[in-house]
Amino acid sequence: MDTYKADEQIYDFKRSEFRVANKFTVNVKFKERAFSGIAGNISKTGIYIETVGLIPENDEDVAINLIGDNSIFDLYGNIRWSTNIPISGSDEMIYGFGIKLHSVPAGYLNLVEYLKIS
Numbered sequence: 001m002d003t004y005k006a007d008e009q010i011y012d013f014k015r016s017e018f019r020v021a022n023k024f025t026v027n028v029k030f031k032e033r034a035f036s037g038i039a040g041n042i043s044k045t046g047i048y049i050e051t052v053g054l055i056p057e058n059d060e061d062v063a064i065n066l067i068g069d070n071s072i073f074d075l076y077g078n079i080r081w082s083t084n085i086p087i088s089g090s091d092e093m094i095y096g097f098g099i100k101l102h103s104v105p106a107g108y109l110n111l112v113e114y115l116k117i118s
Helices: 106-117
Strands: 002-006 009-013 020-030 033-042 046-051 061-067 072-086 093-103
Touching: 020 046, 033 106, 046 061, 046 072, 072 106
Parallel strands: none
Antiparallel strands: 002 009, 020 033, 020 061, 033 046, 046 093, 061 072, 072 093
8 A cells, every 4th residue: 555645644545547647738726716737647536736836725626627639628526635846956846736536528538548558
């Protein structure tokens, strides 16, 4: 079982779905806020996003637009964990968070399957 420490909480999890390491532009919306980021890896049930902007708190519901080559996928989920990583040689941070997806369109599932075999 993997262990991940974020925000002074320890999360134990075992991924049930294969994750695809790829880079996609995403737009994230929560409450009255919105920002852009980069999806670092995706699966059928989850997505990891990095941003230099504000991030939602754990368990916050979010809406995501994942921008593919020919499609934009509307995804919904909630934040499961978050972290911040210092940018080498800078005072800035990269913020990252993992999202458990609740609603995924068929086209998104097809994208994940396609990337797994590519």
